[in-house]
Structures are given as structure tokens and as C-alpha cells.
Amino acid sequence: MAWPAVFDGGIRRLTYAVAAPAAFLSQHAILLTASAALGQRLPLDAEFWLMPLASFAQIPDLSPGIAALAFVANLIAAALLAMLAFRRAAASRQGYALVPFVLVPIVQVVALFALAAVPVSAEDESTAPPEAQANAFAIVQGMLAGMALILFGVTVSALAFGAYGWGLFVFTPFVVGLTTAYLANRNGLIDGRRSQLLVLAAAALGCLMLIAVALEGLVCIILAAPLGAGAALVGGLMGRALAAVRAGGSAPLACVAVLPLLFAIEAAMPPNVVIRSNASIDIAAPPAAVWRALTSDEEIRLTPGLPFRLGLAYPIRARLLGQGVGAERLGFFSTGIARERITEWQPGRRLAFALLSQPPVMTELSPYAEVHAPHVRGYFETRATGFILLPLPGGRTRLVVEAEHVLRLDPVLYWEPVARWAIGRNLERVLADLRARAEQAGRS
Numbered sequence: 001m002a003w004p005a006v007f008d009g010g011i012r013r014l015t016y017a018v019a020a021p022a023a024f025l026s027q028h029a030i031l032l033t034a035s036a037a038l039g040q041r042l043p044l045d046a047e048f049w050l051m052p053l054a055s056f057a058q059i060p061d062l063s064p065g066i067a068a069l070a071f072v073a074n075l076i077a078a079a080l081l082a083m084l085a086f087r088r089a090a091a092s093r094q095g096y097a098l099v100p101f102v103l104v105p106i107v108q109v110v111a112l113f114a115l116a117a118v119p120v121s122a123e124d125e126s127t128a129p130p131e132a133q134a135n136a137f138a139i140v141q142g143m144l145a146g147m148a149l150i151l152f153g154v155t156v157s158a159l160a161f162g163a164y165g166w167g168l169f170v171f172t173p174f175v176v177g178l179t180t181a182y183l184a185n186r187n188g189l190i191d192g193r194r195s196q197l198l199v200l201a202a203a204a205l206g207c208l209m210l211i212a213v214a215l216e217g218l219v220c221i222i223l224a225a226p227l228g229a230g231a232a233l234v235g236g237l238m239g240r241a242l243a244a245v246r247a248g249g250s251a252p253l254a255c256v257a258v259l260p261l262l263f264a265i266e267a268a269m270p271p272n273v274v275i276r277s278n279a280s281i282d283i284a285a286p287p288a289a290v291w292r293a294l295t296s297d298e299e300i301r302l303t304p305g306l307p308f309r310l311g312l313a314y315p316i317r318a319r320l321l322g323q324g325v326g327a328e329r330l331g332f333f334s335t336g337i338a339r340e341r342i343t344e345w346q347p348g349r350r351l352a353f354a355l356l357s358q359p360p361v362m363t364e365l366s367p368y369a370e371v372h373a374p375h376v377r378g379y380f381e382t383r384a385t386g387f388i389l390l391p392l393p394g395g396r397t398r399l400v401v402e403a404e405h406v407l408r409l410d411p412v413l414y415w416e417p418v419a420r421w422a423i424g425r426n427l428e429r430v431l432a433d434l435r436a437r438a439e440q441a442g443r444s
Contacts, residue, residue, distance in 0.1 A: 027077040051106065154210055158373065162267055177238075195240050219312065270408050271410050279400075282397070282398050315333055350389065355384065361377075383406060386402045
């Protein structure tokens with residue numbers, strides 16, 4: 001891969017202290033001009049100054065064309081910041097680790113100041129030796145490429161194709177690892193452990209950028225992290241091995257071009273896995289008392305687990321809008337309201353309902369009120385739920401709950417256990433609360 005001439009040479013501290021803030025603020029100026037042309041007024045708050053692109057994206061009815069132009073303008077500003085940061089690091093012969101951070105919203109301000117303040121001697125103000133500079137640039141370029149591929153993969157797969165499968169969760173991290181390691185090692189092999197750390201750092205910074213530009217939230221990234229990190233490390237091993245046997249060229253990076261095709265194929269053939277689950281609990285109360293607890297609109301008093309408090313949907317209460325088959329039931333969840341139609345109504349024996357509409361499966365943990373993540377709707381759905389009341393000796397009742405869900409995420413063998421775990425915890429919480437209320441009513 002050819003050496004970009006704009007990265008040649010170093011720049012002095014004063015030059016950087018003037019040019020870097022100018023490049024950083026240029027994106028704000030462009031977005032303010034664009035919003036004024038649209039007749040909108042962006043609030044000059046902390047979000048705008050720290051994450052201008054995300055603030056601009058909040059404009060109502062923003063056309064895709066204007067949004068794309070704004071994104072390109074910000075990419076140009078990011079390229080300028082990367083160039084200036086690398087040349088500043090090259091002049092001081094240190095600070096290379098800070099270069100990727102100048103592209104990450106929020107922390108980029110700290111990185112800009114840190115690079116401007118890097119202590120150097122007069123001797124170090126000259127450009128670093130060409131060989132050392134080339135090696136440093138290769139490492140920085142590898143990390144920047146990995147970060148960019150994370151953004152590219154999520155934007156194309158999730159937003160353009162609506163595909164959440166092997167391409168996004170496995171092949172994209174693999175390509176990120178391969179690209180990062182290959183570029184970082186192509187001018188000379190670095191230590192294998194350091195190479196893998198660079199891969200993980202590039203992936204982590206890319207994920208941080210997804211949060212910063214409101215493409216993903218923290219909960220989803222945490223859930224996908226074990227799978228993605230494993231694929232990235234495997235790709236990193238291959239990338240370093242390819243760099244060891246090639247003197248140059250970019251053929252190993254051709255797999256990047258395969259990503260959109262893979263996303264398109266997965267979008268045309270999404271998975272559709274049915275998950276059936278059931279749970280039961282014995283209650284020291286007669287079926288009539290359990291039925292009253294089951295059909296009441298009291299709020300569930302048991303506190304949900306930490307993953308649910310961080311964003312996964314959990315039930316709060318339910319309300320019946322009528323009785324008998326065909327009546328409507330509202331399920332109030334932490335993420336919204338589910339509308340359900342009663343399909344079975346046998347007082348003291350059985351209650352079942354089918355889902356008409358459901359709220360998002362999670363609220364992404366993010367600094368934004370809205371996150372542009374399609375996976376919160378339509379990729380995991382509940383079809384039907386039923387409760388069976390079985391009388392037991394001694395005036396007790398066994399309450400059984402059965403539910404049917406549909407999962408449309410790949411790899412299924414990775415996401416299905418996660419889905420089953422979440423389903424199981426919610427069912428256990430509902431049953432435990434029903435037992436407590438029914439037994440309390442029986443004692444009063």
C-alpha cells in the first residue's frame with residue numbers, strides 16, 4: 001500500500017496547536033451552515049460541541065442525501081485530524097498511541113490537547129527517521145482501518161440491509177482483525193502479543209465510535225463482544241501471518257469487498273428460529289386466588305436483574321380490557337406497551353393470549369435518547385403466551401407458563417442461549433411475583 005505524501009514530515013507543536021483545533025471546529029462550522037440552510041437551529045450545548053454529527057442527526061425529517069453529505073464532511077475533518085496527529089507524533093517521536101483517539105468523539109478533545117502538550121526537545125522537532133516513521137504509520141494505519149471497518153460493517157449491514165448475522169457478528173470482526181494486523185505488520189513484524197492487542201484496541205475504539213454516533217448502545221456491544229473479539233483475534237493471527245510472507249500489496253484486504261455481498265445474501269435469507277419455553281411454580285393457594293393474581297393489574301414488585309436494569313426489556317404489569325376470548329390485554333414493559341389478544345379464557349384453569357404488537361426488546365444504554373439500531377425491533381418477537389393452573393392436594397396450585405418466541409439473529413447457536421436466558425429470567429420473575437401475591441391474598 002503506497003505511502004500517502006500528506007503523512008510525510010513532522011510539524012512543530014505551535015503549528016499543531018493551531019491547525020488541529022481548526023480542523024476539529026471545521027466540522028461544527030459545516031454542520032451549523034447546513035442546519036441554517038435547512039431552516040433548523042442546532043442547540044449549542046455540550047452534545048453539539050463533543051459529538052456534532054450525532055447532534056445534527058437529530059434534525060427532524062433529515063433527508064438521506066443531506067445526512068450523507070454531512071457524514072462525508074466529517075470524514076474529511078477526521079482525515080485531517082488523523083494526518084495532523086500522526087505528523088505531530090512523528091515530529092516528537094512519541095505519542096503514536098494517541099493518534100487513533102483523535103477520531104473518537106468526546107475523548108478526541110483530550111487526545112488533541114495531549115498531543116499538543118507532548119514534551120519534546122529541540123532535536124526531536126525534526127522528522128523521525130523514515131524507517132521508524134513508516135513502521136509507526138503502518139501501526140497507526142492498521143488501527144484506523146480497523147475502526148473504519150467497524151463503522152462500515154454496522155452501517156451497511158444493519159442500516160442498509162437490516163441483516164444481523166454471520167456477516168456482521170463474525171466475518172466483519174474477522175476482517176477487522178485481518179486488516180488491522182496486516183497493515184500494522186506489513187513494514188516489519190511486531191510482537192505477536194502486541195499485534196493482537198492492537199486488533200482488540202481497534203475493535204474497542206470502533207465500538208466506542210458506534211456508541212458516539214448513535215449507531216449502537218452499550219448493552220448490544222457487550223452481548224456481541226465475546227463472539228466479535230474471538231473472530232477479530234483469529235483474523236489478527238491470519239493478518240500477521242500474511243504480512244510475514246508478503247513483501248507488499250493489498251490483495252489480503254480484498255475480502256473487504258465481500259462484506260456487502262454477504263450482507264445482501266443474509267438479508268434475503270434471514271433465520272427464523274422458533275423458541276418454545278416453559279416454567280412452573282407451586283403456590284400455596286387455591287386456583288381461584290392464583291387466577292385473581294393472574295388477572296389483576298398490580299405492578300410486579302420483584303426487582304429485575306442487572307442486565308434488565310441496564311436495558312433488556314422486562315414486564316412491569318398487565319391490564320385486561322375486557323374478559324373472555326377476543327378481549328384485549330395490555331402488557332406494560334420497561335421499553336413500552338405490548339398489545340395482546342386473549343385466545344383462551346377458562347377462569348381458574350387457563351389463560352392464553354397472542355401478541356398483536358410488542359415494544360422494543362431493549363433500550364440501548366447510550367448518551368442519546370434515540371439510537372439508530374434496527375435490531376431492537378423485529379429480530380426477536382413473542383408470538384404467544386399461556387398460563388395453566390393445575391390444582392394440587394392441600395389447596396395448592398401448580399402454575400405453568402408456556403411461551404413461543406421467534407429469533408431472527410445469526411449465529412443462532414450463539415444468540416439462542418442468550419435469548420433463552422433472558423426469557424427464563426423474565427418467566428421466573430413473573431411466576432415468583434404471582435406466587436407472592438396469591439399466597440399473601442390467601443393469608444389475609
